[in-house]
Amino acid sequence: DAGVIQSPRHEVTEMGQEVTLRCKPISGHDYLFWYRQTMMRGLELLIYFNNNVPIDDSGMPEDRFSAKMPNASFSTLKIQPSEPRDSAVYFCASKPQGADTQYFGPGTRLTVL
Amino acid sequence: KQEVTQIPAALSVPEGENLVLNCSFTDSAIYNLQWFRQDPGKGLTSLLLIQSSQREQTSGRLNASLDKSSGRSTLYIAASQPGDSATYLCAGDSWGKLQFGAGTQVVVTP
Numbered sequence: 001d002a003g004v005i006q007s008p009r010h011e012v013t014e015m016g017q018e019v020t021l022r023c024k025p026i027s028g029h030d031y032l033f034w035y036r037q038t039m040m041r042g043l044e045l046l047i048y049f050n051n052n053v054p055i056d057d058s059g060m061p062e063d064r065f066s067a068k069m070p071n072a073s074f075s076t077l078k079i080q081p082s083e084p085r086d087s088a089v090y091f092c093a094s095k096p097q098g099a100d101t102q103y104f105g106p107g108t109r110l111t112v113l
Numbered sequence: 114k115q116e117v118t119q120i121p122a123a124l125s126v127p128e129g130e131n132l133v134l135n136c137s138f139t140d141s142a143i144y145n146l147q148w149f150r151q152d153p154g155k156g157l158t159s160l161l162l163i164q165s166s167q168r169e170q171t172s173g174r175l176n177a178s179l180d181k182s183s184g185r186s187t188l189y190i191a192a193s194q195p196g197d198s199a200t201y202l203c204a205g206d207s208w209g210k211l212q213f214g215a216g217t218q219v220v221v222t223p
Contacts, residue, residue, distance in 0.1 A: 004156070043157075043202065043213040056210065091156055100145055100164075100206060104156035 002026070004105035006092050012111045018080040021108045023092030024073055030097040034067055034077050037107070038088045049075065050097075082112045115140040115205050119214035127222050132190035134217045136203035139184060143205040146179050146186045151200045151216065160201075161188070193221045 005024040013019055025032045033048040047057040052069045060067070064083070069075040079086055089109050093102040116139040126132060136146070145164045149157040161170045163179040163186065170177050174191040190197055200218045204211040 042215045045210055045212075048210070093157075100162055101147070101159045102211065104149075104158070106154075106156045 004092055004094055004103055006090075006105040006108050008108060009106065010109050010111075012113065013082055014113050015083055016081045017112075018078065019082045019086075019110060019112075021077040021090050021092075021110070023075045023077070023105060025075070025092070025094030026103055027073065028096060029094035029103070030072075031095045031102075032069060032075050033093040033095075033102060034075070035091040035093065036088045037091060043091070046077070079110075082110075084112045086110060087112050115143070115207050115212040117203060117205055117212050117214040119201075119203060119217050121217060122215065123218040123220075125220040125222065126193055128193060128195060130193055130221075132188075132193050132197070132219060132221075134188040134190075134201050134203075134219070136186040136188070136214055137184050138186075138205045138212075140205065140207060141181045141184055143181070143207055144209075145206045146177075147204045147206060147211065148175075148177050148186075148188050149202045149204065151202060157202065193219075195221050195223050197221050 007022045034046040037043045046059045047067045049069045067077045089107045091107045093104045095102045118137045120135045147162045148160045151157050161177040163170045176189045179186045198221050200216045202216040204213045
């Protein structure tokens with residue numbers, strides 16, 4: 001069975017451009033999480049969804065960040081406009097209802113020049 | 114807010130030695146404590162999960178303990194191998210949200 005799928009794996013963009021990161025959770029998983037990992041701040045939770053509904057977005061750094069989950073098999077994290085300090089690895093994870101273990105995707109490495 | 118600290122930040126051992134990785138957390142009201150492995154350029158892989166009511170969990174050469182009263186968890190890796198080289202992260206689960214430590218980077222030399 002395929003794991004969590006993220007695209008693109010690498011993204012290089014210029015400051016001010018819009019960036020869209022994509023995630024396909026494991027089929028049947030009801031929860032989806034977006035994380036960001038940097039050297040300075042480590043791994044931080046940005047937002048998570050349950051049954052496609054955003055439950056907690058308190059980790060979203062500012063209004064430039066937005067996330068959507070239009071259906072159970074797809075989610076996006078958008079940054080508009082992007083800034084150099086957004087450079088990081090962004091991970092998506094999913095888990096089934098009632099389970100504690102999260103399954104992580106391979107991440108998207110974002111570089112904003 | 115939960116704060117999770119991992120010591121040491123980096124560790125290098127010769128093959129065959131036992132590894133001891135430490136994790137401390139500030140909020141004892143955690144639901145569970147999880148240990149993950151991260152290889153360079155890859156996502157996180159779950160290793161062990163200890164429920165708040167448990168004291169330890171074992172999987173093969175890995176053993177993790179949990180002491181909620183002191184806010185500590187320890188991951189033991191017996192008879193280390195070069196393939197154990199990776200970054201190990203612990204995370205406290207509070208209300209369904211994971212708070213991660215900065216990780217311990219482990220290098221096992223042949």
